[in-house]
Amino acid sequence: MTHHSAVKPLEVVNLTKNFGKVLAVNQVSFSVNPGEIFALIGPNGAGKSTTLRIIATLLTPTSGSVNVCGMSVTEDPQAVRQSISYLPEEAGGYKNLSGKDYLHFMAGLYSNSYQEANTFFNSAKEICGLGDRLNDKTGTYSKGMMRKLLLARAVMAKPTLAILDEPTSGLDVINALEIRKAIKQLSKEGMTVLLSSHNMLEIEFLSDRVGIIDRGKIYGIGTPKELKQQYNADNLEEVFSKAVSNK
Amino acid sequence: MRKLIILIKKELKELLTLQMLLPLILSVIAFAAIGDIVGRETKKTDAKQVIAIADQDQSSLSGNIINVLSQSGFSVNKITESTVESSIEQAKRSEAVALLVIPENFEAGITNHQPVQIETYSIVNNFSISSTKGYITLQGSVATINEYISNLYLAGANASIDPSLIKQPVTTTDFVVIKDRMAEANPAQVMNFVASQTTFIPIILFLVIVMASQMIAIAVATEKENKTLETLLSAPVNRRTVVWAKMIGAGIVALLSAAVYMIGFSRYINGMTGGSITSGAAPSQEVIEKLGISLSLQGYVLLGAVLFLGILCALAISIVLGVFAQDSKSVPGVITPLMVMVLIPYILSMLLDLTTLSPVLKYIVYAIPFSYPFLAAPSILMENYNLIIFGAIYQFIFFVSFVIFAGKIFSTDYIFTMKLNFSKKNT
Ligand SMILES: Nc1ncnc2c1ncn2[C@@H]1O[C@H](COP(=O)(O)OP(=O)(O)O)[C@@H](O)[C@H]1O
Numbered sequence: 192m193t194h195h196s197a198v199k200p201l202e203v204v205n206l207t208k209n210f211g212k213v214l215a216v217n218q219v220s221f222s223v224n225p226g227e228i229f230a231l232i233g234p235n236g237a238g239k240s241t242t243l244r245i246i247a248t249l250l251t252p253t254s255g256s257v258n259v260c261g262m263s264v265t266e267d268p269q270a271v272r273q274s275i276s277y278l279p280e281e282a283g284g285y286k287n288l289s290g291k292d293y294l295h296f297m298a299g300l301y302s303n304s305y306q307e308a309n310t311f312f313n314s315a316k317e318i319c320g321l322g323d324r325l326n327d328k329t330g331t332y333s334k335g336m337m338r339k340l341l342l343a344r345a346v347m348a349k350p351t352l353a354i355l356d357e358p359t360s361g362l363d364v365i366n367a368l369e370i371r372k373a374i375k376q377l378s379k380e381g382m383t384v385l386l387s388s389h390n391m392l393e394i395e396f397l398s399d400r401v402g403i404i405d406r407g408k409i410y411g412i413g414t415p416k417e418l419k420q421q422y423n424a425d426n427l428e429e430v431f432s433k434a435v436s437n438k
Numbered sequence: 439m440r441k442l443i444i445l446i447k448k449e450l451k452e453l454l455t456l457q458m459l460l461p462l463i464l465s466v467i468a469f470a471a472i473g474d475i476v477g478r479e480t481k482k483t484d485a486k487q488v489i490a491i492a493d494q495d496q497s498s499l500s501g502n503i504i505n506v507l508s509q510s511g512f513s514v515n516k517i518t519e520s521t522v523e524s525s526i527e528q529a530k531r532s533e534a535v536a537l538l539v540i541p542e543n544f545e546a547g548i549t550n551h552q553p554v555q556i557e558t559y560s561i562v563n564n565f566s567i568s569s570t571k572g573y574i575t576l577q578g579s580v581a582t583i584n585e586y587i588s589n590l591y592l593a594g595a596n597a598s599i600d601p602s603l604i605k606q607p608v609t610t611t612d613f614v615v616i617k618d619r620m621a622e623a624n625p626a627q628v629m630n631f632v633a634s635q636t637t638f639i640p641i642i643l644f645l646v647i648v649m650a651s652q653m654i655a656i657a658v659a660t661e662k663e664n665k666t667l668e669t670l671l672s673a674p675v676n677r678r679t680v681v682w683a684k685m686i687g688a689g690i691v692a693l694l695s696a697a698v699y700m701i702g703f704s705r706y707i708n709g710m711t712g713g714s715i716t717s718g719a720a721p722s723q724e725v726i727e728k729l730g731i732s733l734s735l736q737g738y739v740l741l742g743a744v745l746f747l748g749i750l751c752a753l754a755i756s757i758v759l760g761v762f763a764q765d766s767k768s769v770p771g772v773i774t775p776l777m778v779m780v781l782i783p784y785i786l787s788m789l790l791d792l793t794t795l796s797p798v799l800k801y802i803v804y805a806i807p808f809s810y811p812f813l814a815a816p817s818i819l820m821e822n823y824n825l826i827i828f829g830a831i832y833q834f835i836f837f838v839s840f841v842i843f844a845g846k847i848f849s850t851d852y853i854f855t856m857k858l859n860f861s862k863k864n865t
């Protein structure tokens with residue numbers, strides 16, 4: 192490799208976060224390579240959202256470091272925000288705005304000019320696939336439509352790193368499949384994706400590498416294939432239960 | 439700047455919805471309509487308040503009394519029935535507000551210089567202002583009768599002096615002095631006029647502050663609830679810009695509704711004073727100018743500035759309080775401290791002169807940024823500009839500090855961790 196100095200889209204080192212007495216994230220380290228889909232998998236309360244929110248510059252770490260494209264989330268959050276986009280877990284929209292208004296609004300925030308905003312908007316319009324329903328207020332959208340709108344919003348500005356917290360949770364099979372397909376497609380186009388899920392089976396199909404997390408600690412990192420071999424398991428769910436009970 | 443405008447546009451789109459505008463407009467229309475109706479109705483009751491008189495004496499004196507009443511502007515209905523019961527029935531049918539029964543031997547009693555009695559029956563159909571006015575009309579008619587008879591006595595006793603001179607040897611010419619200005623005027627009229635000009639300001643301020651602070655706190659709480667705030671704060675936008683956009687958006691809406699309320703209320707006041715509920719007419723234009731009791735343009739500008747700054751202070755406090763709300767439903771509880779802060783000067787200003795309070799109370803009042811709108815109108819009329827200009831500067835500093843404080847909160851973990859801590863306790 193000639194690009195020894197190439198900076199990783201994401202580098203997390205010994206990340207720890209306390210909420211008072213609750214140790215939500217405990218000495219977590221992992222990194223994500225360019226163009227990769229990396230998934231944090233673990234049960235509810237494992238510390239996935241907290242990790243993602245720290246990377247998204249919303250929470251400050253208690254200790255450890257997080258660098259996005261070489262920039263520290265604590266020292267230069269404003270620069271980090273230029274390179275990321277974040278889809279919160281269970282997110283909603285502005286009920287009185289139409290889907291179109293919402294995309295225009297967010298495109299305006301992520302862009303630096305009117306033309307750029309228009310480009311973002313058009314790309315989001317295509318990705319969400321909502322067609323004429325974009326003219327309706329988002330208050331009238333189903334959960335699946337809302338998620339598509341928000342995913343399209345999250346990726347329209349072609350961020351270097353897209354952070355998606357449980358992008359498919361709560362969706363029916365068909366909507367979940369469509370969302371996974373869209374994420375896969377975006378990754379093919381070069382976007383780096385960090386996502387989280389408590390559904391370990393769907394992750395096998397979706398991600399290049401996974402990190403297994405429970406009670407704030409990472410128990411294993413690798414491709415689904417590597418992990419299954421390592422733990423002699425048929426699927427990631429089995430990997431998880433073996434990994435967590437081993438330690 | 440471009441992003442600020444984008445954010446303000448979004449705030450306005452979210453805030454200016456039919457659900458928000460409809461109640462505002464309806465309540466203003468209702469107020470204006472009430473003013474109009476009350477004004478019209480009171481004029482109507484003025485015109486046709488009938489006094490029924492049952493003359494059981496059938497003397498020349500009782501006949502004269504009825505004539506005098508008619509000449510003095512009372513609309514008199516002579517009862518033809520003989521018993522009291524049937525007289526009352528007839529009075530009711532003629533929609534009289536009261537019945538006077540002049541008893542038999544009335545004239546004889548007067549001639550013998552005996553005290554005489556008239557029975558009065560007030561016919562109350564409801565307990566509104568028009569019934570109260572019925573009693574006033576009745577009293578007026580009795581006073582007219584007394585006046586007439588005492589004049590008769592006086593004329594008999596000392597024919598050389600005008601009876602009215604005996605009863606009121608001293609009359610007054612009234613002057614009102616305000617600071618170094620003076621005019622010949624009725625002080626009660628002047629006080630009424632000043633009150634009618636300025637009483638609606640505290641009410642409007644109170645309504646707008648309640649509405650606007652709920653609105654912005656709900657906006658913040660809803661953004662937290664829907665996680666749109668997380669999206670916003672992870673986007674490449676300065677967080678202070680996010681706070682300012684919320685402030686400006688809500689400020690515009692508050693200003694708009696204040697204007698709408700103003701229009702509604704002035705219609706209301708006009709309607710009310712168009713009828714003669716407030717006692718007596720307004721002072722003449724000449725008196726108003728001489729005394730300087732109407733606000734000048736500068737006065738209005740200063741008053742408007744203090745009002746608007748008061749609203750902005752409420753918005754800035756509410757944006758911070760909104761952070762403490764776990765969802766939009768808990769907003770009313772969370773903004774209670776603000777409501778108390780507005781109520782203190784509101785209630786005190788209704789009961790007392792805020793500028794003459796004891797020192798401790800006075801400085802508490804001066805420390806509350808919402809006191810100045812209540813202080814403004816009377817102070818400006820009294821040419822006490824310094825207090826209000828100081829107030830405006832204080833409000834401005836208060837406002838900016840709170841927005842900076844809000845910006846700080848929006849830049850920390852705190853804005854996201856608050857909610858969880860609350861819901862932990864509740865679940
Ligand atoms: N703001 C907060 N205040 C206190 N505790 C929190 C807060 N956010 C998360 N936690 C706690 O941290 C732990 C990890 O939560 P989270 O990161 O949301 O897990 P996950 O997303 O994997 O379900 C949980 O025990 C949760 O209760």
Ligand SMILES: [Mg+2]
Pocket residue numbers: 236239240241280
């Ligand atoms: Mg989570």
